Amino acid sequence: MSETLLEVRNLSKHFGAIRALDNFDMTIHRGEVVALAGDNGAGKTTMIKTISGVFRPTSGEVILRGEPVSFSTPQEARDKGIETIYQDLALADNLSIGANIFLGREPMTKKWGFLPVLDRKTMREAARETMALLDFHVSRLDAPVSNFSGGQRQAVAIGRAVHWNAQILIMDEPTAALGVPEQRKVLSLIRQLKAQGRGIIFISHNLQDIFAVSDRIIVMRRGIKAGERAISETTHDEVVKLMIGG
Incomplete structure (x- = not known):
């Protein structure tokens, strides 16, 4: 065992x-x-x-x-x-896969030396790597998840758990x-x-x-x-x- x-x-x-x-x-x-x-x-x-x-x-x-x-x-x-994926998924429909993966834990970078802004490149790359790990492919990683089917939305919720090493x-x-x-x-x-x-x-x-x-x-x-x-x-x-x- x-x-x-x-x-x-x-x-x-x-x-x-x-x-x-x-x-x-x-x-x-x-x-x-x-x-x-x-x-x-x-x-x-x-x-x-x-x-x-x-x-x-x-x-x-x-x-x-x-x-x-x-x-x-x-x-x-x-x-x-330990990650729980409930039936309602708790996704933000208006946000992309990467934004949903990092929801509440967004990576920040500094622009012009002092202004913190969202590190969208890191979020996009994390979404690409995580979805590839699940053999999940969509044409636009930056599309809002409201565009996705039920099975695809499940994949996003699972991908969020996988990214954070559940x-x-x-x-x-x-x-x-x-x-x-x-x-x-x-x-x-x-x-x-x-x-x-x-x-x-x-x-x-x-x-x-x-x-x-x-x-x-x-x-x-x-x-x-x-x-x-x-x-x-x-x-x-x-x-x-x-x-x-x-």
Whole structure:
């Protein structure tokens, strides 16, 4: 088994009397895609928000590359290499790929010796290199991302995470609301991230997509782990039974 990037031990998150997450365990290895499946309210969103610094856990541990970690904010998690790509992508539609990659962290240079201005050349070059790494090609890197398709926009959001050297990517419903060709492109991007040795947590309601790219699947139900299977050793029917408690 390859290196363990992330380990979650007995992780719980309570909101008053509601146990949204209850003694949850999970490991993510380098170059592995682990899918999270479950109905709405199963605890998937609470789990990823607890890992990524949005929520503080009620109890339990998050261990990153062998070291216990505790994040107060999502930025702290990003600084340690954990990036979450939510379904809404959080892109600035009116800006270019490079501007979205550096959003909030723009590189500056000095003009005429004292006036700081945006270093657009660095942003453009970073966009070119990052998109090439993902085998993503558009005719105009300086075009606003509002011009791009759903799959291309996913690539920009993934590219931002890759540029900042995320080793663990949490992808929340990345193929939702996409047409079949666009879904295939996103699944291809996930395979490339896996080949680069990154760990992927893949959340989806689409079992076909899960079976297409994942190594393991963890089924959640009412805040607990209802089951864990290697994709090669399970079926759609078994996963559905785990989800509904059958």
